[in-house]
Amino acid sequence: MLHIVACIKQVPDTKIIKMNPKTNTMDRRTAPAILNPYDAHAVEEAVRLKERYGGIVSVLTMGPPPAVSAIKKCVEIGADEGYLITDRRFAGADTLATSYALSKALDKIAKQQPIDLVICGKMSIDGDTGQVGPGIARRLDIPPLTSVNKVVEINQEEGYAIVHRKLEDGFEVVRSTLPCMFSVEKTINEVPYSPLPNVIRAARYKPHIWSVDDLEEVDIKQLGLKGSPTIVSRVWAPQKPAGGTFLEGNPAAQVDQLLSVLLEKKELFETKEEI
Amino acid sequence: MDFQDYKGVWVFIEQKDGEVASVSLELLGAGRKLADKRGVELAGILIGENVKNLTKTLFEYGADTVYVYDQPIFKHYRTETYMKALLECTEKHKPEIILYGATSTGKDLASAVATDMPTGLTADTTELDVEEDTGLLLASRPAFGGNIMATILCKKYRPQMATVRAKVMKALPPEPGRIGKVVEETISLKEEDIRTKVLEIVKETVKKVRIDEADIIVAGGKGLGSYEGFQLVHQLAETLGGAVGASRDVVEAGWIDHPHQVGQTGVTVTPKIYFAIGISGAIQHIVGMKNSGLIIAINKDKEAPIFQTCHYGIVGDAFEVVPILIEQFKKAISRDKVIK
Ligand SMILES: Cc1cc2nc3c(=O)[nH]c(=O)nc-3n(C[C@H](O)[C@H](O)[C@H](O)COP(=O)(O)OP(=O)(O)OC[C@H]3O[C@@H](n4cnc5c(N)ncnc54)[C@H](O)[C@@H]3O)c2cc1C
Ligand SMILES: Cc1cc2nc3c(=O)[nH]c(=O)nc-3n(C[C@H](O)[C@H](O)[C@H](O)COP(=O)(O)OP(=O)(O)OC[C@H]3O[C@@H](n4cnc5c(N)ncnc54)[C@H](O)[C@@H]3O)c2cc1C
Numbered sequence: 001m002l003h004i005v006a007c008i009k010q011v012p013d014t015k016i017i018k019m020n021p022k023t024n025t026m027d028r029r030t031a032p033a034i035l036n037p038y039d040a041h042a043v044e045e046a047v048r049l050k051e052r053y054g055g056i057v058s059v060l061t062m063g064p065p066p067a068v069s070a071i072k073k074c075v076e077i078g079a080d081e082g083y084l085i086t087d088r089r090f091a092g093a094d095t096l097a098t099s100y101a102l103s104k105a106l107d108k109i110a111k112q113q114p115i116d117l118v119i120c121g122k123m124s125i126d127g128d129t130g131q132v133g134p135g136i137a138r139r140l141d142i143p144p145l146t147s148v149n150k151v152v153e154i155n156q157e158e159g160y161a162i163v164h165r166k167l168e169d170g171f172e173v174v175r176s177t178l179p180c181m182f183s184v185e186k187t188i189n190e191v192p193y194s195p196l197p198n199v200i201r202a203a204r205y206k207p208h209i210w211s212v213d214d215l216e217e218v219d220i221k222q223l224g225l226k227g228s229p230t231i232v233s234r235v236w237a238p239q240k241p242a243g244g245t246f247l248e249g250n251p252a253a254q255v256d257q258l259l260s261v262l263l264e265k266k267e268l269f270e271t272k273e274e275i
Numbered sequence: 276m277d278f279q280d281y282k283g284v285w286v287f288i289e290q291k292d293g294e295v296a297s298v299s300l301e302l303l304g305a306g307r308k309l310a311d312k313r314g315v316e317l318a319g320i321l322i323g324e325n326v327k328n329l330t331k332t333l334f335e336y337g338a339d340t341v342y343v344y345d346q347p348i349f350k351h352y353r354t355e356t357y358m359k360a361l362l363e364c365t366e367k368h369k370p371e372i373i374l375y376g377a378t379s380t381g382k383d384l385a386s387a388v389a390t391d392m393p394t395g396l397t398a399d400t401t402e403l404d405v406e407e408d409t410g411l412l413l414a415s416r417p418a419f420g421g422n423i424m425a426t427i428l429c430k431k432y433r434p435q436m437a438t439v440r441a442k443v444m445k446a447l448p449p450e451p452g453r454i455g456k457v458v459e460e461t462i463s464l465k466e467e468d469i470r471t472k473v474l475e476i477v478k479e480t481v482k483k484v485r486i487d488e489a490d491i492i493v494a495g496g497k498g499l500g501s502y503e504g505f506q507l508v509h510q511l512a513e514t515l516g517g518a519v520g521a522s523r524d525v526v527e528a529g530w531i532d533h534p535h536q537v538g539q540t541g542v543t544v545t546p547k548i549y550f551a552i553g554i555s556g557a558i559q560h561i562v563g564m565k566n567s568g569l570i571i572a573i574n575k576d577k578e579a580p581i582f583q584t585c586h587y588g589i590v591g592d593a594f595e596v597v598p599i600l601i602e603q604f605k606k607a608i609s610r611d612k613v614i615k
Contacts, residue, residue, distance in 0.1 A: 012419075014419050014420030014422065094395065095386070095389075095396065095398075096389065096390065096393055096394075096395065096396075099390060125420055126418065126419055126420075127398075127418060128398070128399070128418065128420070129396075129398035129399070130382055130386070130398065131382070131385075131386040131389070131396060131398055133386075134354065134383055134386035134387045134390070135386055135387075135389070135390045137387070138386075138387050138390035138391055139390060143354070143355060143470045143471050144354050144383070144386075144387060145471070146354075146379060146382070146383045147379045147383075162474070166379070167379075167476070168378075168379075169478055169479060170476065170477045170478040170479040171476075171477050171479070172351070172473050172474075172475065172476045172477070173473070173474040173475040173476075173477065174471055174472065174473055174474065175471065175472045175474055176470055176471040176472075177470040177471075180470075180471075187533075228395070229393070229394055229395030229429050229431060229432040230395035230396070230397060230427050230428065230429050231427070231428050231429075231430065232425050232426070232427055233426050233427070233428045234425065234426040235423050235424070235425045235426075236423070236424050236425075237422075237423060237424070238417065238421070238423070238424050238558060238562075243582055243583040243584075243585075243588075244570070244572070244582060244583075244584075244585040244586045244587050244588050245586070245587055245588065246577075246582070246587075246588045246589075246590060247587055247588065247589050251589075251591050251592075251595045251596045251599055252599055254589045254591060254596060255589075255596065255599045255600050255603050256603070258571065258587060258589065258600070259600075259603050259604070259607060261587060262548070262569075263607060265569070
């Protein structure tokens, strides 16, 4: 029986986010919190592997108390258990402190049921560093496999996994010992609409909620802002360019003007070698 | 930690099939500026099998020193082997700054290395500077889907590390015959101790789309209305011998595949000419094309943000303007033979 843990993050929906132009902070009221879209694919893959090989899927998140709703979303997709670690002392974490806190929670989860596989999303849509997955793997001392876009085989008895890792011009087939960590591409699967029984279960589901004190052997200095080597020193809005020249007139006249501009700059059309 | 011990700027050199990745050459250009400002050496760290011959190129592009690990165990990129070499080399020579390309390999390696060191790692940097006297790296990056820019600092740890987006920094013009110091290193790693094996590398046979190398890109957006409407973009691209680009919404609608997507979650491009047709100009799109030589926008909404970024704007209906454009270009081509 496989035990797969998907790490998930609740994020503001950056698509409709509004920034306060004076402070360059995000206006939280305008940005509803959602499950990081990449993480939905991580959970979906975990659920598919469970269906293929048998096992249980847990999800883990670090975040403020409202992150419970992201866990519920994962239960809708098919997760069995959810864990939220939440504590003021986690706040302000960069990726190093985030992977530290998550690895301590994973240690505790593993005590209840050993973990065979950790699955992360490719990246979050807010911090969008993609650094947390490999960070977790290093802290647990398990192989990190990033850019995974297909799981060929998981063999728990013999203790290995075979996956495809996406490359720029194709993919590579990699075999790794278990346990290991995958960060998965969006293309690995499609997340279907959740079946009704899952939705009902999710509505009632109460995740495990832990604070720092519930975790073991935690070095407080490595948590949150204190444990973060990087600091965000200045935030600003990307500069707005000045804008271009409008070509006036009817479409034919506009095209004429454009052509005369372009044809004057012949160097624009001197192609390099054929590619 | 004594900061005095940490000196020099390093660039992790990515290579494949006997060639240095262009992002690594760009980073040597960026690293050169940082190193000169600090009055220190610029070094490349090169890991692989049969890669020693690449050092010449690295010197020509600005490196003073190249640390080389040339061993069969490094034939394929694997996080654990490359990480061990990098950690060992850093421990020995103590650089102040290490830059990596923000490619999948660069990000994978840098994330692992940063965790083990430990030190801070700034992701997807698009602007770099260094404080002359303190050596503090000022690495700035877009976040929140490009809605803001943030400068990230790592004050208390060395080395300072950042991954840097491709096509943002500029490589120096190569200086033929420029030479430097090669430092050959070896590390004892046994294949049987490594937990991952690359079983096979499969090159996709489909004609690979590399729009980031095209001189002319004709990109279309949701404004083209449908898959059929989007064919207009293909027609103009074909007329000009250019590549086809797209906004994310077009890719999500399934009108074209993801390798054509320009922007934050697609590719960054710098062609000589970029046409944006029926593209509104969301910040996530702009970050991927704003450094193009000449940007031409066609949009029926005069207020569309794309007009802020373009050099020439045509307010009009794509279905009226583009067919005339195609026709006129065809005439110009047969008349002037300007375009191949
Ligand atoms: C403007 C800004 C810029 C920043 N820049 C940097 C930077 O350059 N370097 C840096 O180290 N930090 C940076 N941070 C901090 C960083 O965003 C946080 O550390 C964040 O908690 C995790 O990083 P991420 O969002 O990039 O996750 P990613 O690494 O992009 O996430 C990858 C995967 O890890 C898992 N994961 C991530 N977070 C959690 C979580 N809280 N709980 C469970 N699973 C999780 C998910 O599976 C996710 O798909 C920045 C923050 C801000 C606000
Ligand atoms: C985290 C994140 C990452 C993202 N990454 C990317 C990315 O990499 N690349 C990207 O492109 N987007 C990205 N986006 C999405 C981005 O925010 C926009 O939603 C997207 O770029 C809009 O695409 P569009 O311009 O084609 O469509 P729309 O915004 O719908 O614009 C259509 C435009 O067409 C014009 N139009 C309509 N009809 C006509 C006509 N007949 N003739 C001429 N003009 C017409 C309209 O006036 C309008 O301006 C990202 C978003 C997020 C949140």
